[in-house]
Amino acid sequence: MSFEDLLLEDSLLSAISAQGYTEPTPIQTETIPLILAGQDVLACAATGTGKTAAFVLPLLQKLWDRKQRSHEPVALILAPTRELAFQIQHVIKTFSKQDPIDIAMITGGQAPAAQQKFLDEGCDVIIATPGRLLNLVEQDQADLSLIEFVVIDEADRMLDMGQGPDVATLLASITTAFQTCLFSATLAGAGVEIFANTLLPDATRVDVNASNQYAEQVQQRVYLADNREHKQALLTAVINLDDCKSALVFCNKKERADEVADYLQSQNISAQVVHGEFSQADRRERTRKFRQGKTKVLVATDVASRGLDLPQVSHVINYDVPFRGDIYIHRVGRTGRAGQSGIAVNLVEAHDQKNLERIQHHIGQTLPVVKMKGLAPKGKANKQKSKKSASNRYIAKKDRAPE
Structure with missing residues (x-):
């Protein structure tokens, strides 16, 4: 399968080609069509297999399919650490150069006033660590009511860091129906399984490489x-x-x-x-x-x-x-x-x-x-x-x- 077979926008295909990618990785091949079809996805793949692009590419496609953008956040990406949050932002910017996406970064280590400014000026996507975003939601400074698409990245790490309750509370604050995609390098352990099954009871599960595998090369x-x-x-x-x-x-x-x-x-x-x-x-x-x-x-x-x-x-x-x-x-x-x-x-x-x-x-x-x-x-x-x-x-x- 090629990226063209995934029916992505020409601008996306051009950005993919500019990065030197010619064929989607297995996790991208399995998950992108499911996400584009609107299904909830529970994806498990070894690190380094292209998980970030597996949700970024269909997210960008969904945004560009909208006839108009309201500049109210419609997508929420949760990451366990600010380093990962900024890496996700980098990937989105890399693939959206021809049609830039407005992003609000809500993480620790930044002044709350600056983050509030991001939200006040309007955005398409919120990328956040759970604790900092929950603080803003509880203070009525962040509105998630129009969120249609949620990504939970590295769920196993979130649980290791005790962020599971914050994630559940954030999702409970979304009042509309939304599509959810959970990505993790491992689903090993009862805690992760319960967390995933509670949040995504009807998700399509995709396993590409077990949690004890790594790149063969x-x-x-x-x-x-x-x-x-x-x-x-x-x-x-x-x-x-x-x-x-x-x-x-x-x-x-x-x-x-x-x-x-x-x-x-x-x-x-x-x-x-x-x-x-x-x-x-x-x-x-x-x-x-x-x-x-x-x-x-x-x-x-x-x-x-x-x-x-x-x-x-x-x-x-x-x-x-x-x-x-x-x-x-x-x-x-x-x-x-x-x-x-x-x-x-x-x-x-x-x-x-x-x-x-x-x-x-x-x-x-x-x-x-x-x-x-x-x-x-x-x-x-x-x-x-x-x-x-x-x-x-x-x-x-x-x-x-x-x-």
Whole structure:
């Protein structure tokens, strides 16, 4: 199927072509016709598979099908974080350059007066984080009465952040009949299932890639480390490999992220750090420099593991192994996007082994352990672990890091 087969406007097709896209991804192929037909949709797909465009494109088509726009909000997109909200805004602007859409951004980190101005001046679409929008609704400063189309993006993350009740309250404030689309990287867990079934009892469900899958073109590997100094040396070596054009390095805590960024800078490696302690403006500026190639390495906590569109990331490096398998999937999903190849590296000390085992159970495979020339582990515990998993190594010789 081509984008032309989806019967989209010529201006949309032109914008799609300008971005270099030739064929819709599976999630887009499955969901766009359903959304255009007015059906409620419950869509589950692995990160990096084009979920945002899967709802943005039919939304724009619906807006352009209207003979007149009242500049009263008719579409509401809810996102768990302001970073994701701004990324959605970026995608809408990218595809609507020929026929711009008025957007009101309602998120934390911005002055309420400025957000109120967006609403007062009129808009077609509201993109919001649930808590901030609910505050405006409860103060009678935001009117959702004309909303016809609702998107709930990354519902699993919303529940993790305790936003489920806010979402339910917002939807209850809409008095007209509206179409709802819920997108999530995973529907695993009773809480997510109940949330989805309550909000969309009659939705058409679309599953493209299970929650424990990731892009097939992502190569995964493990380097065993004896201690922090050894892990830092491995990190430097991976970043200095010829195939490492840009790297997103994940840490579990902001203090560790600061420490890793300082270390990389001491090694004359261009690196910046982003985490929750930075202002929104600082995070966006640092991310922009990374996206433009002015910074080679972005060190982040999981504030950057969802929603940020960083299409040119060649390597995701887990300096700290995440605690849960779904977090691992989202981190790995920052590379290998839009059909490109990518590499996911895990730096594993002895205390990381339990987290690694939990991840391997989640994704249903044992990750291959490889060695970096001159930096092989010396610790007995890691040698035993490496020997135990030797039979499961499967990276082709041409894909191995130097030994």
